[in-house]
Amino acid sequence: MNETSKKLGAHRSIIREIFEYAARKKKELGEDAVFDLSIGNPSVPPPPVVQETLQALLCNTEPTSLHGYTTAAGDIEVRRAIAEYLNENAGIPADPAFLYLTVGAAAALTSALGALLTPADEAIVIPPYFPEYRVFIEHTGARVVEVPAKEPDFTLDLPALSSAVTERTALLVLNTPNNPTGTVLSPEELTALSELLRTKEKEYGHPIYLVSDEPYRELVYDGLKAPSPAAYYDDTLVCYSFSKSLSLPGERIGYVSVSPRAAGASDVYLSVMGAARAMGYVCAPSLFQRLIPACLGKTADIGIYDKNRRRLYDALTSLGFRVVRPAGAFYLFLRSPEPDANAFLEKAKKYGLLFVPSDSFGYPGYVRIAYCVSPETVERALLAFAALAQEYRLREKES
C-alpha cells in the first residue's frame, strides 16, 4: 500500500472534514441550528443561461456526439471561444492551441504543476494559501517553499520573495482574488512581482513560471476588476474554474491556459497534456464543455455575496473581531481572539458556528469564514457570533 496516499485519505482536507461534520450536524440538530461557513460551495443559483443552454444542448444535439469523447484538450470550438474571451475581455493573452480544458481548477493545478515540477525543484507558495497546493506540489516530488504574505493586508512580501527564489525555483503559485483572505493583488504589486521574477530569471538563466489560480476572477466588489498576473508576466499559466462564477462546483469544468508569450509555450503545453494524461484525465466532461461558450462573461448573482460581505465585515468588526476587509472571492479572514484558532473553532461549535481554522492554510491564528450562504444564514450566524464575542469579552478588552 502507498502510505502517502493512505495518509492523504485518512487525514482528509480539513475543509472537507468540517463540511461533512456540518452536514451530519444539520441532520442531527436541524438545518437552522448549524451555520456552516466552512466551504466555498456557491449558495447563489447558476445564471439562467446555464439551465437554458443545458436543456437546449440535450434537446438539439446528437447524443453520441454530445456525450462522446472530445480530444484530450477539449472541443476546439469551446477552446476558441474561451481564448477569444480571455484576449478581449480579461486582458489575458490566450491561444486555443495552448488552452487545455480540465476537470475543474484542481485538475488544472495538478496538470500545470505536474507539467513544470520535478523532484529537484522548489515551488513557492504564499501563506495563507489553499491547503491543497501543498498536496498537489508534493505529489510531483518537488519541495514547497513558503513566503508568507504581509499583515495587516496580506500583500506580497517582495523582499522575502526575492530572498526565497533560488536556482531550484521552478514556479510560484499565485491566487488572486485570494482564498482565504479575499485580497486582490493590485496592478502595482503585480508589476513589481513581474520585475522581480524577470530579474531572477536572468540571474539563474531559466524560466520561473507563475501558476495563477484564478477561480475567483469575476468575484470582485466595489467596482474593482481583478487584474490577472498573466497580463503582467509572460511566463504564466492561468488555472481557472467555472465553479465559482457560474455556481457549478460539482460539475468540474475549468482550464489551464498557457500564455502564448511564455518561454517554451509549446513544450509547456505538451507537458500539461502529458501530466494530465498520466493522472487519468481523458477529457473534461463533454456536456459541460459545450455549455461554456454561452456563459462566458456571465456570472451568478454575486450581489448577494457582496451584501453578505458588507454585513459581516461591519457587524463582526463592531462586535470587536479583527477582520481583513475582503475585496474579492467570498471569504472573510478573521483573527482568532485566542492564539489557537482550533480552540476558537471548538468554542464556536457550541453556538452552531462552523468555519475553517487557518492552520491548514499554512498561517495560524485566523479562521476563514465562507460567506457564500444565504443572507438569512448570515443574520442568524451573527447572533451566534455576538454570543461568542461576549464569551471572549471582546468589547471589554477593547475599551
Next chain:
Amino acid sequence: MNETSKKLGAHRSIIREIFEYAARKKKELGEDAVFDLSIGNPSVPPPPVVQETLQALLCNTEPTSLHGYTTAAGDIEVRRAIAEYLNENAGIPADPAFLYLTVGAAAALTSALGALLTPADEAIVIPPYFPEYRVFIEHTGARVVEVPAKEPDFTLDLPALSSAVTERTALLVLNTPNNPTGTVLSPEELTALSELLRTKEKEYGHPIYLVSDEPYRELVYDGLKAPSPAAYYDDTLVCYSFSKSLSLPGERIGYVSVSPRAAGASDVYLSVMGAARAMGYVCAPSLFQRLIPACLGKTADIGIYDKNRRRLYDALTSLGFRVVRPAGAFYLFLRSPEPDANAFLEKAKKYGLLFVPSDSFGYPGYVRIAYCVSPETVERALLAFAALAQEYRLREKES
C-alpha cells in the same frame, strides 16, 4: 520542466493520435471516405432513460444542490444504489462505504494504482493490454511486469504468471471483457487465477491485489455473462465506467469499488481517496452522479455491436484474415498479414481504413479494430478490407 510529462504529451496515446488523424482526414476527404475503426467511442446513442433522467434532474432539482460539490467519495444515495446493484445483479461484493465515484474508468484506475503502488513495487499486466496501464503504473514509480496472454485465444498463461509473481508484486491488472482482444475470462480461469494468487499471498505474506478494469462488463454476446474477478477473489478492486454501457464516454463517470472482503479494505479505501485527492480529483461530475441510479442495469442497444461483430468476424475470416473471435467488448483483434502492424496500417490508410496497431498494446503483430460504428460503416469498410486482402493476396496464400 518535467521531461516525463513532456514526453507523455508529445508522444500522445497512439489511439488518440489515430482518432485525431481520422477526424482531420474526414474533414479533408469527407465522412464517407474514411473508415475510422480506431477508438472505442460508442456509436449507439445512450438509452432513452439517460435523456429523460437528465431532463428531469435539470427541471426538478434545486440547482445549487444539483450542481454543487458532493462529498469526495460521491453522493451517498448514488453509492448505495450502485452497491446494491453490484451485490444483487453482478455477483460483486460491494459496500457503499468502500465505493468511490470517479471521473471515469481512467481516474478509477489511477486512484486504485496510486492507492496500492509504491516505487518499490511491481505490477503485472497481461499483454495485449490497454496502453495507458503502463502510463498509469509508471506514474506511481512502480515497475510494469508483462506476462503475455496465450495464443490463439488470449487466455491467461497461469504457469508464466506463477513465475512472474515475486515478493515485490503488489497487484495484477485484469481486464475482462478485454480491450483489445474481446476475450472474456471464464469462471474456470478466474478460479485457477484466484488459487494461484492466494497461494502466492501465503508464500510472500502480503496481499496481492487484483485491479479489475471492467468497463465492458455488460458488453457480452451469445447469451454469455461476463463473470467479475471480484466474485472469485477477495482482494479485488473493481474499476468501472458507464462510458461504454451507457454511451457516455465524454461525461467521465465511473467508480472504484474496493471489495469489503479485501485485506485491509478500510485502509485500501482511504488510500484510494488519498491518491485521487493528490491528483486533483475533487468529486465526480455531480449531474452525472445523480443520473446513475436510474440507469443501473440498462445499456445502449448493444445488438448493433453484436451485428457488427458477427458480420466483421465472418467477412474478415472469409477474406483470409486471421481474427480472434470476440465474446465481448467492441473490438476485433486481427493478425497483421505482415509482421509489422504499423506497415499494415500504412497500407490500410490508402483505402481509408484506420485501426490501431497492437504494438502500443504491448503485443506486436496484430491490429485492433473498434466496431462501435454504424453497420453502414462496417459494410463500406469491408469493401476496403477486401481490396486490402487482395493487395496481400491473402486468399492465394491460403490455397
